[in-house]
Amino acid sequence: MLLTRKAENFMLRVGIIGARGYTGEELLNLLLQHSQVKINYLTARVDRPVKISELFPQFKNRLDLVCDNFNLSHALESADLFFLALPHTTSMDVAPLLRKRGKKVIDLSADYRLKDFKLYEAWYKAKHKDRKNLKKAVYGLAEIHKADIREADFIANPGCYSALAILSLAPLVKVRPAQIKSIIIDAKSGYSGAGRKSTDGPSWGEIKDNFKAYKVDSHQHTPEIEQELSKLAKKKIKVTFVPHLLPIERGILETIYVRLSVPSASLGTGKCQVSSVKLINMYKDFYKNQPFIRIKNEGEFPSLSDVQHSNFCDIGIKAGKDKKLIIIISAIDNLLKGASGEAVQNMNLMYGFRESEGLPPFETTGQREKIKRFRTGFTI
Ligand SMILES: NC(=O)c1ccc[n+]([C@@H]2O[C@H](COP(=O)([O-])OP(=O)(O)OC[C@H]3O[C@@H](n4cnc5c(N)ncnc54)[C@H](OP(=O)(O)O)[C@@H]3O)[C@@H](O)[C@H]2O)c1
Incomplete structure (x- = not known):
């Protein structure tokens, strides 16, 4: 699968819903390093569409993309895989809309982790609104559920x-x-x-x-x-x-x-x-x-x-x-193995990419230095 996708220059279009939070920012950092991913859709709760570099100056000249409130039709036409970096109870409003249209989803919230919805309702003090997808979501801890993740369309990323x-x-x-x-x-x-x-x-x-x-x-x-x-x-x-x-x-x-x-x-x-x-x-x-x-x-x-x-x-x-x-x-x-790193590892398995693609530590000192400069905003 990896070979086929590399040979076809396969580029996966991804969206991040909730890009302004800690895990959203970390996903941006990771996905920008990924050789087979194009970040194509970003949301935040904003008064007007804003460039992502206005929210996070470290992405200036690295990602020229506008961040706006969630819009389903725009999301559907822009990306094929969505990371939901949203609080619990919010993810289960968004995930079913995307899954219904055949989009793949990696949810970082707790909404799809507990298989027993009664347990979810007791611990999270909220009614579970999407029990259909709850049954289908694969618990995304790569070292434990690798075979299932490879076949999955919907991942419940673990808690940290x-x-x-x-x-x-x-x-x-x-x-x-x-x-x-x-x-x-x-x-x-x-x-x-x-x-x-x-x-x-x-x-x-x-x-x-x-x-x-x-x-x-x-x-x-x-x-x-x-x-x-x-x-x-x-x-x-x-x-x-x-x-x-x-x-x-x-x-x-x-x-x-x-x-x-x-x-x-x-x-x-x-x-x-x-x-x-x-x-x-x-x-x-x-x-x-x-x-x-x-x-x-x-x-x-x-x-x-x-x-x-x-x-x-x-x-x-x-x-x-x-x-x-x-x-x-x-x-x-x-924020990495406990959230966004695990999410990218899961994406790599789902799409047959190299398991460690886009994930730190990066392979050469040169690459590491590049990341450090981007993160601190220095350009030497
Ligand atoms: N932080 C961790 O170490 C960690 C680890 C594992 C899993 N998680 C899980 O990952 C998810 C994201 O965590 P986080 O740390 O990134 O949280 P965060 O920093 O608080 O970010 C969450 C983002 O969700 C957006 N949001 C909040 N309520 C919303 C709503 N009703 N509708 C649409 N967007 C909404 C906010 O967007 P705006 O900024 O635009 O308002 C916010 O930036 C959570 O479910 C968390 O439990 C976090």
């Missing part, structure tokens, strides 16, 4: 905390579901995770020089994590999830405690001694051939600066001194 928790736990819950007694996820996120236009998000005064927990054991990503882990384990998995807010812009780090019902030394057959090294090897094997997952060696653990501005997910694992405990420490950039 959820993506990291699921990737961190997938090998363990899939390979050793019977021995898992409890899972505690202690998560810390930069403030961009709440979105630029968040109404329930904290003010800068609350964030600056501060660190605090919020939505303790009641965050809306909890059922999403449980849904996906339960599918992998083929049994019901429950988690305790406590998010915290960091006084930095981007990145999520999770420290996950998995308590076992048996000592880790007797995991599986009872004969094998499960050490940190064996767990690490199990993770390396599970994620072999996955370009964006990096499993740390024994005694090494990720930090946010390892993954910020990249689409990587880094995971470190340790068998606890307490023989019934496994500790997993993992990190992603919430």
Whole structure:
């Protein structure tokens, strides 16, 4: 498929609905680097049509496109794939209009992630208005659902905390579901995770020089994590999830405690001694051939600066001194692997492009420098 499309000089026309938000801006950055994509339609809630470079000066001389309020007929004639970078409850107003006309959709909101609409209604306090498409949307976590994503027309892109928790736990819950007694996820996120236009998000005064927990054991990503882990384990998995807010812009780090019902030394057959090294090897094997997952060696653990501005997910694992405990420490950039990077990775799979096309880190220093200059607005 890749060869055919390259040979035909295939250029995919894409639209971004909600281009002015954090994830919309990040999508613009990524898609401008993509060799087989033409950004052809952009929306924001504006009083008059405005050039995207008026909203984001860093796109001056890079993208000459006007951004306007959503207009269905203009959208339909302009693009074939749409990224919905909208808040939940808004996406499900737009997605059915596009799907009905045969357009492909990658929704970054939570509207199509939870397969049980009652669960959605309970956690998001809103009626689900598009149950037909809810059934069809594929959960877009590339390393877990790659085959389905390749065939999909409609993707429910994961939540940022959820993506990291699921990737961190997938090998363990899939390979050793019977021995898992409890899972505690202690998560810390930069403030961009709440979105630029968040109404329930904290003010800068609350964030600056501060660190605090919020939505303790009641965050809306909890059922999403449980849904996906339960599918992998083929049994019901429950988690305790406590998010915290960091006084930095981007990145999520999770420290996950998995308590076992048996000592880790007797995991599986009872004969094998499960050490940190064996767990690490199990993770390396599970994620072999996955370009964006990096499993740390024994005694090494990720930090946010390892993954910020990249689409990587880094995971470190340790068998606890307490023989019934496994500790997993993992990190992603919430706006990349946790949102727009994952969305572009999904698009690449859907269209048979190279999986890492348009995704950072870029391959050469020259390319990296180019991005840095564009982002900071310098032209040297
Ligand atoms: N931020 C993250 O790390 C992250 C990670 C994973 C998933 N997500 C999800 O991705 C989606 C976008 O997140 P974000 O961080 O980019 O949010 P954001 O910065 O607040 O941007 C959302 C954009 O949606 C537009 N919008 C809001 N209400 C609208 C409405 N009623 N009709 C049309 N447009 C509307 C706004 O456009 P205007 O600017 O034109 O008003 C805004 O720029 C959310 O569902 C979020 O949960 C975010």
